Amino acid sequence: MTSSPLSPLDRYFGLSAHGSSAAQEVRAGVTTFLTMSYILFVNPQLLSGAIPVPNAFVQLLMTTALAAAFGSLAMGLVARYPFAQAPGMGLNAFFAFTVVQGMGVPWQTALGAVFISGALFVLLSVLGARQAIVRAIPLGLKFAITGGIGAFLAFLGLRSAGIVVTNPATIVGLGTLTSPGALLTIAGLVITAALMVRQVKGAVLWGILLTSAAAILLRLPVFAGGPDGALQAFPGFGGRVLGIIDAPVWPASLVGQLDLAGALGLGLLSVVFTFFFVDFFDATGTLTGLAQKSGYLDAKGDMPRARRTFAMDGLAAMFGAFMGTSTTTAYVESASGIGEGGRTGLTAVTVGVLFLLSMFLWPLAAAIPAAATAPALILVGALMMDGVRHIDWDDLSESLPAFLTIVAMPLTFSIANGVSFGVITYCAVKVLAGRARQVSPILYGVAILLLARYAFLANE
Numbered sequence: 001m002t003s004s005p006l007s008p009l010d011r012y013f014g015l016s017a018h019g020s021s022a023a024q025e026v027r028a029g030v031t032t033f034l035t036m037s038y039i040l041f042v043n044p045q046l047l048s049g050a051i052p053v054p055n056a057f058v059q060l061l062m063t064t065a066l067a068a069a070f071g072s073l074a075m076g077l078v079a080r081y082p083f084a085q086a087p088g089m090g091l092n093a094f095f096a097f098t099v100v101q102g103m104g105v106p107w108q109t110a111l112g113a114v115f116i117s118g119a120l121f122v123l124l125s126v127l128g129a130r131q132a133i134v135r136a137i138p139l140g141l142k143f144a145i146t147g148g149i150g151a152f153l154a155f156l157g158l159r160s161a162g163i164v165v166t167n168p169a170t171i172v173g174l175g176t177l178t179s180p181g182a183l184l185t186i187a188g189l190v191i192t193a194a195l196m197v198r199q200v201k202g203a204v205l206w207g208i209l210l211t212s213a214a215a216i217l218l219r220l221p222v223f224a225g226g227p228d229g230a231l232q233a234f235p236g237f238g239g240r241v242l243g244i245i246d247a248p249v250w251p252a253s254l255v256g257q258l259d260l261a262g263a264l265g266l267g268l269l270s271v272v273f274t275f276f277f278v279d280f281f282d283a284t285g286t287l288t289g290l291a292q293k294s295g296y297l298d299a300k301g302d303m304p305r306a307r308r309t310f311a312m313d314g315l316a317a318m319f320g321a322f323m324g325t326s327t328t329t330a331y332v333e334s335a336s337g338i339g340e341g342g343r344t345g346l347t348a349v350t351v352g353v354l355f356l357l358s359m360f361l362w363p364l365a366a367a368i369p370a371a372a373t374a375p376a377l378i379l380v381g382a383l384m385m386d387g388v389r390h391i392d393w394d395d396l397s398e399s400l401p402a403f404l405t406i407v408a409m410p411l412t413f414s415i416a417n418g419v420s421f422g423v424i425t426y427c428a429v430k431v432l433a434g435r436a437r438q439v440s441p442i443l444y445g446v447a448i449l450l451l452a453r454y455a456f457l458a459n460e
């Protein structure tokens with residue numbers, strides 16, 4: 001039997017080999033881009049308070065787009081995985097509020113610290129140390145990391161929809177369910193879920209587009225306007241050519257401004273290491289979770305091409321710091337494109353190209369309402385939970401660390417904390433229960449480093 005020769009695109013990305021097609025990958029890329037495009041607005045909002053340059057919002061938006069484009073293209077072209085990257089939430093808040101505004105570190109020096117932590121990342125990845133740590137994490141905890149990220153995604157979605165809100169007495173509480181944003185999210189959630197159950201191709205993407213159209217037509221609040229996820233009305237397409245295109249601005253006050261010498265000073269060692277630790281476990285957890293979700297982990301739970309995959313997120317952090325933004329990292333929102341069938345690097349390349357285009361089309365990106373991406377985040381969260389069935393719930397020395405990993409991610413708003421809680425309790429319970437031999441020596445080393453981080457370094 002002869003089969004038709006594969007196109008160069010198919011051969012490079014392995015489209016048919018992964019049961020995918022160019023159309024499926026592009027659809028997945030558009031979906032991932034739409035669920036993460038909020039970062040184009042949220043990152044500049046968070047960072048502009050700490051980086052007081054002229055026209056800070058637009059310069060930071062361009063820097064965010066360039067960092068996300070570079071990170072996603074590098075991951076797609078070099079590691080050939082469907083994982084998109086962008087400046088990470090949590091890490092940007094730590095950069096702005098704790099390091100620059102809280103500790104009084106100049107923003108250029110803080111960027112230097114991000115760059116150095118990225119370089120350490122690349123070094124450890126190339127040396128194989130990162131892969132060794134991932135291998136030492138027991139399979140049950142890996143499934144818990146994926147599940148915890150799912151819970152974290154759902155929390156992000158519920159929060160941006162205004163369904164979960166802050167409550168001074170109880171920390172979190174129920175928002176106004178009859179608000180337009182909440183109602184639209186609930187409708188979008190149910191409709192998208194029904195499309196998925198009916199196995200409609202592009203269900204998540206259709207859900208996002210239909211909800212966006214409804215929000216704009218009904219003139220409902222769109223786009224999460226602040227770090228607290230507050231909703232605001234879509235201002236409409238006014239102004240330039242066609243009203244949706246605007247010229248890109250070169251972020252001249254940000255590019256190359258990082259201060260490496262300052263960041264290497266002894267006083268900043270703890271800042272460099274906090275960026276390093278948080279991103280290490282955030283990105284490692286995200287990448288292993290996504291690899292598991294897209295069916296790439298082998299029977300032992302190892303990820304193929306781990307060296308270059310991990311090196312690419314370190315490189316993206318270095319590039320992003322050079323361009324003027326806090327740590328760029330693999331995005332959990334990539335799970336939405338994976339849920340849409342994205343299996344190869346072409347998905348991430350699509351995301352990268354869309355981030356480049358968004359330097360021109362950024363007024364249009366503002367039209368995607370939080371209420372449209374929230375259902376995707378919640379649904380994908382549910383999909384990421386499926387692996388927790390493989391956790392040994394009858395053995396408390398396995399289930400307690402897994403449980404803590406899952407709940408700590410949304411409750412401390414950090415993937416890194418979830419992984420850390422899991423690793424530390426896993427080691428501690430195994431030792432005290434007389435099962436110390438079941439744990440890899442590498443995991444003990446990691447647990448000790450994580451404990452030291454909590455004891456001595458600034459909180460993220």
Ligand SMILES: Nc1ncnc2[nH]cnc12
Binds near residue numbers: 087286331332333
């Ligand atoms: N810090 C982070 N890690 C993974 N995915 C993210 N999406 C947004 N912020 C993220």
